[in-house]
Amino acid sequence: MSKKITSGPSPISDEDRKDAHLRICLEEPIERLGVTTGFERYRFEHDALPELDRSDIDLTTTVFGKTLRAPIMIGAMTGGTPWAGEINRTLAKAAQHCGVAMALGSQRKMLERPEVGATFAVRDVAPDLLLMGNVGAVQLNYGVGRAEVEALISGVGCDMFAFHINALQEAIQPEGDTNFAGVIGKLEEIIPDIPVPVVLKEVGSGFSRKTLNKIAHIPFAGLETAGVGGTSWSKIETYRTDSWIQQMTGRRLGDWGVPTSESLQAAVDIVGHDKTVICSGGIRTGLQMAKALAMGADLVASALPFLKAAHEGGYDAVVMTIEQFIDELRTICFITGSKDVSDLRKQTLMEIAQ
């Protein structure tokens, strides 16, 4: 567990990075301004006479072997500092209580400093939670291999494990690891040996058809779109770098990427037949969640709104945020005549004429 990671010296200590991300996300305008998820271009057909009792609607969904009360996940965010640890435990307790899934933030720091493992440990408060672990795919080029990934998985007891893919973020990050050469081959090699299902996820710039076609042959189990429309990592990193040049690049590319609805449609077409598709990136309402499910997503994740809820109102606010998403989703099932999630996924979305 104590293998030295060879990413070179960093101008800003790793200790501070996750707290800086939390602070910037809470204080600065880091959401996309000029682009949206694209979901607003679609609408459901309203069913004025659904012939259903709303209270009979069943939102339960089974993914990665566990049954959730609703197809919702708290997206990957944090870990590694006392503040991050407190947030993870608040999110995990709420997710366990509400019966939804949760992802941990990058566990890379657990490899460099095993003592921070406690800030990712949530199993004591959330024994049944569908939990996803996380590390950057580019770390496969910086000393992380099978043994390290297995240690990260057993260290937190996660049910599935995500490799996040964040080339744009690393390019703007002051201490960014930007050697992405050969990462696809390394993923191809390592994934069959990983003891839990592997998810490949972006961090807010989305997967294009071009990227999906390059990775479709890899035996990963799931893909998380994390498309454009919400949190922008290009913007976040401009607040951490002292380099004026990186700041300008980050700002100019703040809206770069594939809108979430477009990335989702590409993922469903290219890998959806045999892989679990998680839709994320700018998901802020139950209506967006419902549209994502109708477009073919198996699970929908949101990150920033849960951080804000945890920060502003703790456990109760996170529970309320989850329950609001669930209530909205249930009402949309009702007014589209969908008795369950599988019915909702069969609803046709109509493109609104622009």
Ligand SMILES: Cc1cc2nc3c(=O)[nH]c(=O)nc-3n(C[C@H](O)[C@H](O)[C@H](O)COP(=O)(O)O)c2cc1C
């Ligand atoms: C504070 C914060 C920290 C994040 N850290 C990670 C991370 O460590 N690993 C990861 O894969 N994604 C990370 N993300 C990205 C989210 O999982 C998600 O893909 C992205 O924020 C887009 O979703 P959103 O618009 O709902 O926030 C983080 C997001 C936030 C807001």
